[in-house]
Each structure stands twice: as C-alpha cells, then as structure tokens.
Amino acid sequence: MATVIISALLFVFVLFACRSAWKRQRNGCCGNDIQRLKKVKIKGDKCRDYPYRSLLHIDGMTCQNCARKIENGLCSIEGVCATVRLDQKEALVRMKRPLPESLLCGAVAKAGYTVLKVDFLPQSGHRSL
Known part of the structure; x- marks a missing residue:
C-alpha cells in the first residue's frame, strides 16, 4: 500500500514538473507572453x-x-x-x-x-x- 501511495505522489510531482517545463519552453522563463508585459512610458524629456x-x-x-x-x-x-x-x-x-x-x-x-x-x-x- 505504501508503494502505491509513494508511486502516486511521484507521478503527480513528475506531472507538475513536466507542465512547468513545457510552459517555460513555450513562454520563456518568466511564464508570461512578452506582449502582456507593457513597457513603462517615460514622461517628459527624451x-x-x-x-x-x-x-x-x-x-x-x-x-x-x-x-x-x-x-x-x-x-x-x-x-x-x-x-x-x-x-x-x-x-x-x-x-x-x-x-x-x-x-x-x-x-x-x-x-x-x-x-x-x-x-x-x-x-x-x-x-x-
């Protein structure tokens, strides 16, 4: 019984690790689309x-x-x-x-x-x- 529980926990851990790696591969290390992160506008002079x-x-x-x-x-x-x-x-x-x-x-x-x-x-x- 303990082996089944440990195996299930390891499977869930690996599943989350793969999901995280896939997101980083697709969206960059920060997990956001660059288009979503707007550049701050500078007021006034150049x-x-x-x-x-x-x-x-x-x-x-x-x-x-x-x-x-x-x-x-x-x-x-x-x-x-x-x-x-x-x-x-x-x-x-x-x-x-x-x-x-x-x-x-x-x-x-x-x-x-x-x-x-x-x-x-x-x-x-x-x-x-």
Missing part, C-alpha cells in the same frame, strides 16, 4: 537628454521578459530612463539628477533580480553609450 548615467551589471536575467521587468522597475523611478541589454546582462540607466546606488539596486531587487556591480559613468551631453 532619455538622451538625461546627463547622469550608470551601468548596472545584473544577475538572473534569462529572457526578454526578465529584461522588460527590470527596465520597467527602473523607469518607474522619477527622472530615470533605462535600457536593458539582455545579451550583456546589464542596464544602462540615465538620470536627470544623480541618484543613490541603493535606489537603483532596490528597484532591480523589487523586480526579482540582483545587481552585481554599479559603474557610474561620466556625464554626457547627447552621446549614447
């Missing part, structure tokens, strides 16, 4: 006009949904415009005014990812990285 820049090196990004979550988290901060590069595992953050590293790292952490390193870049006029 991003290239923001003089302060930081480069965040981020751990845990594996798909475009991950990148969009991080980008939205950073862009939701007032005076911030961010662009995430999934292939390089980094985010270029442009700011109207200098912001503390902890604020930027907190926005990334709230999205569910980890900032490994923050590089503060020299101020720029209208040049892009």
